[in-house]
Amino acid sequence: MKKKIEPSFDAAEALARLGANIRTARLRRGETESMLASRMGVSRATVTRLERGDGGVSLALALEALLLYGYGDQVFALGDPDLDGVGKRMDAARRPSRGSRKPVHAHRADPASL
Numbered sequence: 001m002k003k004k005i006e007p008s009f010d011a012a013e014a015l016a017r018l019g020a021n022i023r024t025a026r027l028r029r030g031e032t033e034s035m036l037a038s039r040m041g042v043s044r045a046t047v048t049r050l051e052r053g054d055g056g057v058s059l060a061l062a063l064e065a066l067l068l069y070g071y072g073d074q075v076f077a078l079g080d081p082d083l084d085g086v087g088k089r090m091d092a093a094r095r096p097s098r099g100s101r102k103p104v105h106a107h108r109a110d111p112a113s114l
Contacts, residue, residue: 007055016053018062023051025069040064 007015026036033051037044042061050057050065066075081087 004056012053012055015055019051019053022062022065022069025065025071026051029069036065036068039068 026033033044033047037047040047040061046057046061047065050061063075066072077083
């Protein structure tokens with residue numbers, strides 16, 4: 001049996017909000033849980049768990065529901081490295097400037113100043 005990992009407070013809140021958003025999208029389209037379950041190839045109970053924000057539901061199923069309801073742009077923007085401002089600044093601070101002969105001491109860079 002798999003060990004159940006408890007999500008952090010923020011992760012649990014995000015799961016609950018995602019589930020509520022999927023439920024709202026389903027209801028606005030006049031679909032029942034059974035209809036969505038049939039479209040996704042899962043049981044109605046799984047859709048209920050997804051909409052309640054149960055962390056044990058597969059991420060693939062949550063993404064499938066979002067894609068079915070037209071949230072493709074938002075799904076593909078998740079984790080987009082071009083939107084990671086902190087990571088981009090840290091990466092730029094680590095890279096030597098072109099033609100510079102001075103060593104870069106990236107380990108001394110203060111992330112707050114990036």
